[in-house]
Structures are given as structure tokens and as C-alpha cells.
Amino acid sequence: MIRIAVIGAGYWGKNLVRTFASLPGAHLAAVCDADVDALDRVKGAHPAARIHTSYERLLEQKDIDAVVLATPAVTHADLARKALRAGKDVYVEKPIALSVEDAADLVRLAREGGRILMAGHLMVYHPAVRWVADRLRSGELGDVHYLYFQRLNLGIVRRDENAWWSLAPHDVSMALLLLGRDPVSVSARGACYLRPGVEDVVFANLSFAGGQMAQIHVSWLDPHKIRKMTVVGSRRMVVFDDTEASEKIKLFDRGADRRLDYETYGDAITLRQGDIWIPKVPMSEPLKAEANHFVECVRERKEPDTSGLDGLRVVRVLDAVQRSLERGGEPAEPAAVPDLLPASGAVVQRDQV
Ligand SMILES: NC(=O)c1ccc[n+]([C@@H]2O[C@H](COP(=O)([O-])OP(=O)(O)OC[C@H]3O[C@@H](n4cnc5c(N)ncnc54)[C@H](O)[C@@H]3O)[C@@H](O)[C@H]2O)c1
Structure with a gap:
């Protein structure tokens, strides 16, 4: 069982809470939100999950393997960095950061520490x-x-x-x-x-x-x-x-x-x-597939299909478009990719943390 904490139980986070709580391979160990009203709304449906208002306190808990960040985008880089430094595997909702430097830093930190970093690219x-x-x-x-x-x-x-x-x-x-x-x-x-x-x-x-x-x-x-x-x-x-x-x-x-x-x-x-x-395409809930994939990557220590690097690639494009917008449509090039550690062989087993 992978023990998961969802951070941010707002508009989107409550879907992640519900989904991770429903996965056979995962245990929703905790939900954290700075807003007690948001916590009250999920508490009744998930009485077994601990409730936290302090993210820092939550990261000290040894019985949490991975955190799922569903807080506003402006907080992603800071919260993900703290979780990676605390030895947790991390799923970050899109966009993983608001700058190329921050996104690259997360990829580097995850690789250095052998942690799983997954970008929430639902589609x-x-x-x-x-x-x-x-x-x-x-x-x-x-x-x-x-x-x-x-x-x-x-x-x-x-x-x-x-x-x-x-x-x-x-x-x-x-x-x-x-x-x-x-x-x-x-x-x-x-x-x-x-x-x-x-x-x-x-x-x-x-x-x-x-x-x-x-x-x-x-x-x-x-x-x-x-x-x-x-x-x-x-x-x-x-x-x-x-x-x-x-x-x-x-x-x-x-x-x-x-x-x-x-x-x-x-x-x-x-x-x-x-x-x-009109081809028959068997439909299943994308959010469930995405959450399942994260749990599988944490369990098997494998690179997610939407890895931190994919998160960085998306942020590079978002950033370049933002620069073009600010210059009235002038063409802009995606920023050069900062130095990253190689991905290979660095993933640490969960029980080594
Ligand atoms: N994949 C999708 O389809 C999809 C859809 C909507 C939103 N999102 C993403 O989900 C994320 C959250 O969006 P939302 O619409 O749910 O926002 P929201 O404002 O409704 O919820 C965010 C929650 O995070 C909490 N929070 C903020 N800072 C915190 C902190 N430091 N510690 C603990 N809790 C904190 C807030 O109290 C709030 O309850 C964003 O990254 C957004 O892009 C994804």
C-alpha cells in the first residue's frame, strides 16, 4: 500500500482525494489544507484520513510515502521542493511550476534524491x-x-x-x-x-x-x-x-x-x-488512470509517463508564450533547458528513505 497525502482540498483537490481513496493499491493517509472549511468538507467522507493544517508538520510524518499537490499553481515549486527534500515522492498538478528555473530545479532535486516526480497532465x-x-x-x-x-x-x-x-x-x-x-x-x-x-x-x-x-x-x-x-x-x-x-x-x-x-x-x-x-474507444476515467499510474510508479520506482521532465517541457512552452504575449505577439523561443542530472539509475527504493 502506498500511503498518500493530498495537499489542497479545493475545487480540484477534492477529486484527487476521492480518487486516491478509491484505489486498491493506495491508502489515503492524510489530507492537508490551510483552510479548515475545505478540510471539513472532506473529513466526513474519509474518516480514516488524518487531517492537517500545517504542511511542514505533515512532511515530518514518516508514514507518508508520497504527496499529491493540488494547491494553487503559485505554490507548486515551493511545496514540491519541500516534499522532495523531505524524501517524499511527489505528484504536482499542472503546471508544475511558474518558471523554467523552478521546474528544472524540481527535476534536478528529484533526480538527486532518487524521488518520483510526476506532472498532473491529465489529458x-x-x-x-x-x-x-x-x-x-x-x-x-x-x-x-x-x-x-x-x-x-x-x-x-x-x-x-x-x-x-x-x-x-x-x-x-x-x-x-x-x-x-x-x-x-x-x-x-x-x-x-x-x-x-x-x-x-x-x-x-x-x-x-x-x-x-x-x-x-x-x-x-x-x-x-x-x-x-x-x-x-x-x-x-x-x-x-x-x-x-x-x-x-x-x-x-x-x-x-x-x-x-x-x-x-x-x-x-x-x-x-x-x-x-466514429471508432469505439473504450472510455475510462482519466483521473483514475492518472492516479493509478502515479501509485504504480511509486511502487515500481519507474519514471512516470508525465515525468517532471515533461512538466518542465510544458512550462518552457507556457513561459515562451507568456513572453510573446507581453511583447504584443513577437515570436519567442522556449528557454534553453538548464543543466539536469541524468535520469538513469537514480530512483531510490521507498524503504531506503
Ligand atoms: N487537471 C485538471 O483538470 C485541473 C482542473 C482544475 C484545477 N487543476 C489544478 O489544481 C490545482 C488547484 O486548483 P483548484 O482550482 O483546486 O484551486 P482552489 O483554490 O479551489 O484550491 C486550492 C486549495 O489549496 C489550499 N492551499 C493553498 N495553499 C496551501 C498550503 N500552503 N498548504 C495547504 N493548503 C493550501 C487552499 O486553501 C485551497 O483549499 C491548480 O494547480 C490547478 O491548475 C487541475
Whole structure:
């Protein structure tokens, strides 16, 4: 049994509390929140879990193997650092930090101490996203030309972070997974309508070596609830609509083929208007898969599918877009990756702590 403490029992943290408490391989040992009202709300449902208001006191407890951080993003780097130094394995909600330096520091600390560090990139554990990734790997979609994401809704409006840092980690993590590489350049425009200095809407463009492009549109000030990804491949196209109850994926056998035997210029490209398929993708709760994966990585001492390094890769993109936003859309390059310790062979067994 992996003994877990969830830190932050707010809007999202209470889902993590419920999920970790339901896993057969985990024991929800404690919940910590600075706000007693938040603790009161989870106490009744999980009487076996200890309740803490002091994070520092919680980290002194020897019967906690791993902490799950679901506090506001501005606290992530500091709280994760403390947990790693206390010898705990750590799951951090997205984004793992608010700067490239802090994210790299967490990766370095985890590697130095042989701890598991996992980024809470939920969408990577979504069966529909895995399905698309598999189709890309098998070549069924051909090469990706470009992809675009829309994550729009009315709310939740936040004050400590803008819509980009709040919503886009999901889309950036999907783009990096599906393209298997990081962008070389980004540019973005956004606007603040509700609070000065806090963007409510952002349109970001990511350019990749090889000519691929990803466009991400996020907003918490929009009449539509849209969570959609469109992938345009050289052979087929896919739309993933996460607001659909069951038919989340549509596969379009559509594209444009270049003919070698054309006689007139107009014949050089033929458009293929093929079938549209709705594949049966077995659905399971992404949050449960994600939590299970963390417990498995802690037990087996293996690098998570969304490792600290993946968390750092996402933060590099978030940071570059933020710089571009602040310069009115001027292109920006992701920061150089600071020196990191090699990942190999460093993971320490739990009972060695
Ligand atoms: N994966 C997802 O789909 C998803 C969805 C929503 C939010 N999130 C992420 O979850 C995290 C939390 O977001 P939220 O909306 O739940 O925020 P929230 O403000 O509702 O909850 C945060 C909680 O953390 C507590 N807290 C703050 N500092 C603390 C500290 N030092 N020690 C102990 N408790 C502390 C607060 O009292 C609060 O109860 C963010 O990183 C956010 O990006 C992820």
C-alpha cells in the first residue's frame, strides 16, 4: 500500500482525494489544507484520513510515502521542493511550476534524491488522446501537418494566473505528446477584459521543426463550452471532442493527394472526400488512470509517463508564450533547458528513505 497525502482540498483537490481513496493499491493517509472549511468538507467522507493544517508538520510524518499537490499553481515549486527534500515522492498538478528555473530545479532535486516526480497532465491519460497517439504511431494518419485546440468556457475566472497558464497546460501537453517534440518558436496574442494584467483569452501559435504547427485558443470568457482538438494528417484527419458524451472521436478519411500523372495544372492535387468513422474507444476515467499510474510508479520506482521532465517541457512552452504575449505577439523561443542530472539509475527504493 502506498500511503498518500493530498495537499489542497479545493475545487480540484477534492477529486484527487476521492480518487486516491478509491484505489486498491493506495491508502489515503492524510489530507492537508490551510483552510479548515475545505478540510471539513472532506473529513466526513474519509474518516480514516488524518487531517492537517500545517504542511511542514505533515512532511515530518514518516508514514507518508508520497504527496499529491493540488494547491494553487503559485505554490507548486515551493511545496514540491519541500516534499522532495523531505524524501517524499511527489505528484504536482499542472503546471508544475511558474518558471523554467523552478521546474528544472524540481527535476534536478528529484533526480538527486532518487524521488518520483510526476506532472498532473491529465489529458495524457485520456483514452481518446491515447487512441489518437496510437494512430499516429501506427502511421494511420500519415504525418501531422498541423493541429489546433480550443478550450473555451464561461469561467472559472482566476485572479492569480491568466487563462493561458490555467487552461493551456492541457493542450500543450497533448501537442507535445502527439508531435513527440517541442516547438522551436511561439507567438501569441491575448487580451485582458476583466482584470488588468490577467489575460482572459489567448490565441497561441507554436511552430515545430519540420513545418508542423499547433494553434491553441483558450478563454474563460466565451459563450461556448468547447474542448476540442483537430489533427490534420497527411493521410487522415481526426477530431476529438471532449464535450461529447460517448462519440468523442471522429476519424475523417479526407485529405489532398498529389498526382504524379497530371496533364493540366488543375489536376495536380485531388481532394479525397472519404468516409467519416466514429471508432469505439473504450472510455475510462482519466483521473483514475492518472492516479493509478502515479501509485504504480511509486511502487515500481519507474519514471512516470508525465515525468517532471515533461512538466518542465510544458512550462518552457507556457513561459515562451507568456513572453510573446507581453511583447504584443513577437515570436519567442522556449528557454534553453538548464543543466539536469541524468535520469538513469537514480530512483531510490521507498524503504531506503
Ligand atoms: N487537471 C485538471 O483538470 C485541473 C482542473 C482544475 C484545477 N487543476 C489544478 O489544481 C490545482 C488547484 O486548483 P483548484 O482550482 O483546486 O484551486 P482552489 O483554490 O479551489 O484550491 C486550492 C486549495 O489549496 C489550499 N492551499 C493553498 N495553499 C496551501 C498550503 N500552503 N498548504 C495547504 N493548503 C493550501 C487552499 O486553501 C485551497 O483549499 C491548480 O494547480 C490547478 O491548475 C487541475
